[in-house]
Amino acid sequence: MKSMKQFFKRGLILLPLSLVLFLSGCSQMAVFDPKGPVAQTQSDLIIYSIILMLFIVVVVFVPFGYFVYKYRDTNPNRKESDYEPHMHGNTMIEIVWTIIPFVIVVALSIPTVNTLFELEKPPESTDSATEDTEEEPLVVHATAADWKWFFSYPEEDIETVNYLHIPTDRPIEFKLSSADSMAAMWIPQLGGQKYNMAGMENTLYLQADEEGVYDGRNSNFNGEGFTKHTFEVYAESEEDYDAWVEETQNEAPELSQEEYDELLEPGLTTEAEYSSTHLEWVDHGTNDGRDYAVNRHYDLYGELMHLYSDHEAEDFMDEENEEDHESH
Amino acid sequence: MQLDEFFVTGEPLIYAGMVSIALVSAAILFILTYFKKWGWLWREWLTTVDHKKIGVMYILSALAMLFRGGADALMMRTQLAFPNMNFLNAQHYDEIFTTHGTVMIIFMAMPFLIGLMNVVVPLQIGARDVAFPYLNALSFWSFLFGAMLFNISFVIGGSPDAGWTSYTPLAGAAMSPGPGQNFYLMGLQLSGIGTLATGINFMVTILKMRAPGMKMFQMPIFTWSTLITSFIIVFAFPILTVALALMTLDRVFGAQFFTLTGEGMPMMWANLFWMWGHPEVYIVILPAFGIFSEVIATFARKQLFGYKAMVWAIILIAGLSFLVWVHHFFTMGAGAFVNSVFSISTMLIAVPTGVKIFNWLGTLYKSRINNTVAMMWSLAFIPSFVIGGVTGVMLGMASADYQFHNSYFLVAHFHYVLIAGTVFACFSGLVFWYPKMFGHKLNERLGKWSFWFFVIGFHVCFFPQYFAGLDGMPRRVFTIIPEWMPLNIISSVGAFGMGIGFAIFVFTVVYSYRYSEREKTGDSWDDGRTLEWATPTPVPFYNFATVPHINSMDAYVKLKEEGKTTFDEDKLEPIHMPSNTGQPFIMMAFLFVASFGVVFEWMWMAIAGLIAGVVMMVIRSFDYDEGFHVEIDEIKRTERSTRGL
Numbered sequence: 001m002k003s004m005k006q007f008f009k010r011g012l013i014l015l016p017l018s019l020v021l022f023l024s025g026c027s028q029m030a031v032f033d034p035k036g037p038v039a040q041t042q043s044d045l046i047i048y049s050i051i052l053m054l055f056i057v058v059v060v061f062v063p064f065g066y067f068v069y070k071y072r073d074t075n076p077n078r079k080e081s082d083y084e085p086h087m088h089g090n091t092m093i094e095i096v097w098t099i100i101p102f103v104i105v106v107a108l109s110i111p112t113v114n115t116l117f118e119l120e121k122p123p124e125s126t127d128s129a130t131e132d133t134e135e136e137p138l139v140v141h142a143t144a145a146d147w148k149w150f151f152s153y154p155e156e157d158i159e160t161v162n163y164l165h166i167p168t169d170r171p172i173e174f175k176l177s178s179a180d181s182m183a184a185m186w187i188p189q190l191g192g193q194k195y196n197m198a199g200m201e202n203t204l205y206l207q208a209d210e211e212g213v214y215d216g217r218n219s220n221f222n223g224e225g226f227t228k229h230t231f232e233v234y235a236e237s238e239e240d241y242d243a244w245v246e247e248t249q250n251e252a253p254e255l256s257q258e259e260y261d262e263l264l265e266p267g268l269t270t271e272a273e274y275s276s277t278h279l280e281w282v283d284h285g286t287n288d289g290r291d292y293a294v295n296r297h298y299d300l301y302g303e304l305m306h307l308y309s310d311h312e313a314e315d316f317m318d319e320e321n322e323e324d325h326e327s328h
Numbered sequence: 329m330q331l332d333e334f335f336v337t338g339e340p341l342i343y344a345g346m347v348s349i350a351l352v353s354a355a356i357l358f359i360l361t362y363f364k365k366w367g368w369l370w371r372e373w374l375t376t377v378d379h380k381k382i383g384v385m386y387i388l389s390a391l392a393m394l395f396r397g398g399a400d401a402l403m404m405r406t407q408l409a410f411p412n413m414n415f416l417n418a419q420h421y422d423e424i425f426t427t428h429g430t431v432m433i434i435f436m437a438m439p440f441l442i443g444l445m446n447v448v449v450p451l452q453i454g455a456r457d458v459a460f461p462y463l464n465a466l467s468f469w470s471f472l473f474g475a476m477l478f479n480i481s482f483v484i485g486g487s488p489d490a491g492w493t494s495y496t497p498l499a500g501a502a503m504s505p506g507p508g509q510n511f512y513l514m515g516l517q518l519s520g521i522g523t524l525a526t527g528i529n530f531m532v533t534i535l536k537m538r539a540p541g542m543k544m545f546q547m548p549i550f551t552w553s554t555l556i557t558s559f560i561i562v563f564a565f566p567i568l569t570v571a572l573a574l575m576t577l578d579r580v581f582g583a584q585f586f587t588l589t590g591e592g593m594p595m596m597w598a599n600l601f602w603m604w605g606h607p608e609v610y611i612v613i614l615p616a617f618g619i620f621s622e623v624i625a626t627f628a629r630k631q632l633f634g635y636k637a638m639v640w641a642i643i644l645i646a647g648l649s650f651l652v653w654v655h656h657f658f659t660m661g662a663g664a665f666v667n668s669v670f671s672i673s674t675m676l677i678a679v680p681t682g683v684k685i686f687n688w689l690g691t692l693y694k695s696r697i698n699n700t701v702a703m704m705w706s707l708a709f710i711p712s713f714v715i716g717g718v719t720g721v722m723l724g725m726a727s728a729d730y731q732f733h734n735s736y737f738l739v740a741h742f743h744y745v746l747i748a749g750t751v752f753a754c755f756s757g758l759v760f761w762y763p764k765m766f767g768h769k770l771n772e773r774l775g776k777w778s779f780w781f782f783v784i785g786f787h788v789c790f791f792p793q794y795f796a797g798l799d800g801m802p803r804r805v806f807t808i809i810p811e812w813m814p815l816n817i818i819s820s821v822g823a824f825g826m827g828i829g830f831a832i833f834v835f836t837v838v839y840s841y842r843y844s845e846r847e848k849t850g851d852s853w854d855d856g857r858t859l860e861w862a863t864p865t866p867v868p869f870y871n872f873a874t875v876p877h878i879n880s881m882d883a884y885v886k887l888k889e890e891g892k893t894t895f896d897e898d899k900l901e902p903i904h905m906p907s908n909t910g911q912p913f914i915m916m917a918f919l920f921v922a923s924f925g926v927v928f929e930w931m932w933m934a935i936a937g938l939i940a941g942v943v944m945m946v947i948r949s950f951d952y953d954e955g956f957h958v959e960i961d962e963i964k965r966t967e968r969s970t971r972g973l
Contacts, residue, residue, distance in 0.1 A: 119664070223503060
């Protein structure tokens with residue numbers, strides 16, 4: 001039993017230590033590797049809270065370990081004065097330890113509330129060079145459907161499926177909605193998530209300060225294809241972005257309503273791009289657009305894909321295409 | 329409907345499940361028949377209204393459900409450790425995490441705690457049973473039939489697969505057709521009847537049936553936490569009942585409450601669910617706090633530090649629990665102001681909870697700690713729960729929650745509070761009160777092995793998940809990217825450690841049944857502080873021959889000092905007790921049939937079952953059985969033999 005107790009004690013000391021060790025390796029974790037001002041704000045807030053929380057952990061763990069060790073019945077160094085069975089409380093100390101957590105809650109509430117209001121506005125660029133030339137946010141409609149993503153650029157009149165390009169150092173104003181089940185658009189390195197809901201529109205501001213490819217996904221469970229409900233964000237310089245827009249406008253086919261309806265069928269699809277947007281005939285974020293997909297594909301949602309982990313999205317596309325050929 | 333649509337086919341794991349169900353059922357039927365135990369089963373258990381036996385049945389069922397939910401968990405951890413083995417496909421994984429969550433919360437945590445309440449609370453307040461013993465039996469059978477209904481889904485009709493939160497529109501008729509989701513709705517609805525009744529029952533029991541002289545602020549802390557929990561149940565469960573009924577109307581009768589078509593409001597489900605769901609998590613944590621307080625005070629051999637503050641903290645937490653539900657969906661876009669309000673109300677819960685933690689530390693200060701297994705579970709709770717608690721505060725910061733939400737950070741957090749809080753308390757309480765229930769202790773040596781396996785396994789399993797979450801790993805995915813593999817493998821190793829701990833625990837139960845010394849006194853741990861330890865072991869079915877007059881906290885400590893017992897021969901009077909009855913069992917069996925009919929939308933069956941259930945209620949209304957009296961001679965005989973006089 002003795003070795004167990006030692007193990008317990010050592011474990012107690014190691015626990016906060018391992019926390020610190022883990023935190024020193026933080027920079028590798030997506031949330032602590034921010035690539036834009038929104039994610040940066042959130043990362044700072046989280047680290048600030050972790051420091052306060054570590055303080056609480058120490059304040060509890062140290063006396064806990066000490067008491068459990070010192071006041072154990074089998075302690076050979078026990079003194080008469082170490083036992084006061086009728087101690088019932090101490091008003092002074094109880095007031096103190098009510099106030100301490102209260103102060104910590106206040107210390108956490110102030111930055112939380114500040115950040116909350118800040119996140120409802122387009123972020124200010126962290127790059128000082130562009131500070132004078134505040135740019136209007138780029139509007140992108142991000143529409144989730146079972147289990148794919150549509151990104152519509154109304155001003156550029158282009159639409160992409162399962163990937164998007166954004167310029168760096170410019171706020172992106174995402175208009176989030178869903179064609180069917182509820183999803184949540186989350187790009188950890190650019191910032192936190194919000195829900196995509198049919199018949200409602202959420203606004204989420206994000207911005208990339210560094211060029212790169214970032215993983216984005218739906219983080220809210222919405223059925224069989226949920227795990228593969230992902231997309232990629234290509235953040236690139238203004239020039240590269242403009243070139244990509246132009247190329248897409250010129251070379252990509254137009255999106256017909258018929259093709260869009262087919263894309264909305266529950267299932268997985270590959271990346272695609274079009275030189276027009278589905279917003280021309282439906283905006284799922286409005287009350288009129290909420291039942292668009294369900295009305296068209298009501299009977300298809302219950303069909304299983306039998307999705308296994310080694311299946312890639314492409315496999316499913318191929319199968320579907322083959323079936324289409326056969327049926328023609 | 330074809331037979332192959334009725335039974336789930338095509339999954340080897342489920343065939344194995346069917347075979348084992350068939351074998352176990354056959355074995356049970358054989359044993360009962362061979363040893364001629366059918367009459368015993370009916371007389372002693374199925375028709376009992378004794379709170380102690382009902383409590384034992386609750387606990388046994390909860391342990392079975394812990395096994396089922398744990399098996400689900402191990403399957404998930406196996407899949408995530410070896411995602412390329414194709415152990416589970418996406419659909420199967422979805423079903424498993426849905427049933428894991430639902431079973432663990434509704435059919436494991438709550439019944440386990442309600443079981444302990446049933447056994448302990450009437451004893452702690454000096455009552456001879458709960459206020460409504462018939463209703464108590466009804467509660468149990470409603471829970472058990474609800475649990476059975478939910479559990480047969482995996483072999484008949486298919487399991488629900490929309491998550492334990494069952495958000496609409498995903499859980500609606502369009503996107504989750506078939507009986508699976510109906511099993512969820514009806515299983516919860518049926519067992520919810522019992523939970524609500526239990527809430528009312530314990531509220532009345534504690535308010536009206538305390539021993540003479542026992543003031544509210546002299547009640548044991550576990551009784552206090554039960555009382556407050558009962559209030560939460562009574563206020564929260566009707567919300568669930570209504571929400572489930574509305575979704576059932578949607579799915580079975582084509583209503584449009586939560587649908588995308590016909591102007592339904594899918595997000596209203598999330599609100600209703602969490603208006604019940606958040607108080608629900610306090611329903612499973614407050615009794616746990618009560619258990620820890622009892623165990624720590626007993627084995628620290630010291631009065632609970634700051635008793636009044638502890639009680640007020642529970643009341644405050646219960647009040648706040650109704651004011652924080654929005655924190656489950658900060659990301660729904662309610663706006664900065666709404667999120668700020670709910671952020672602050674959420675973090676405020678940390679204040680009374682912090683007070684409780686410090687009071688437990690205060691209880692340990694200048695104490696004489698007896699490191700029994702029950703105490704070890706309670707001590708392990710303190711540091712583990714603090715980790716869960718501080719990460720909960722972090723999740724409560726709405727603007728940071730945008731990054732934590734739906735990730736493994738959240739998964740790690742709620743397992744840290746639910747396992748370190750509720751599950752540790754269940755083990756602690758079960759080990760602590762085991763001698764009262766079964767007349768012998770659990771083997772301490774084996775108990776320590778199971779404790780260490782479980783607790784170390786728990787930390788190894790869930791601590792890495794915080795970091796997986798911070799690296800962007802969302803919950804409910806059935807396959808992962810290579811970057812998350814190392815953390816997930818560690819996690820799975822820990823999960824199997826917990827599995828071994830549970831297996832050792834089950835072995836301990838069997839081993840102790842055979843080899844543990846039988847209890848001779850009622851005060852099994854010698855340091856009992858509250859009235860349950862004043863009763864002899866085994867506890868006579870009427871609990872107290874004479875109920876002592878109480879005028880202080882820790883009533884039994886006082887009785888021991890004064891040399892008094894609960895058997896005062898001069899004051900004996902005939903005791904009025906309720907009769908056993910098979911009606912609750914039969915009534916709930918009929919409602920089970922009715923619910924099964926609703927699940928498969930066989931209306932003839934649903935209506936027939938419902939009519940039969942109503943007939944049972946009518947019979948109950950004209951039931952004039954007033955119970956019976958235990959005569960003084962019989963009390964004397966019982967007390968003398970159990971007390972060894």
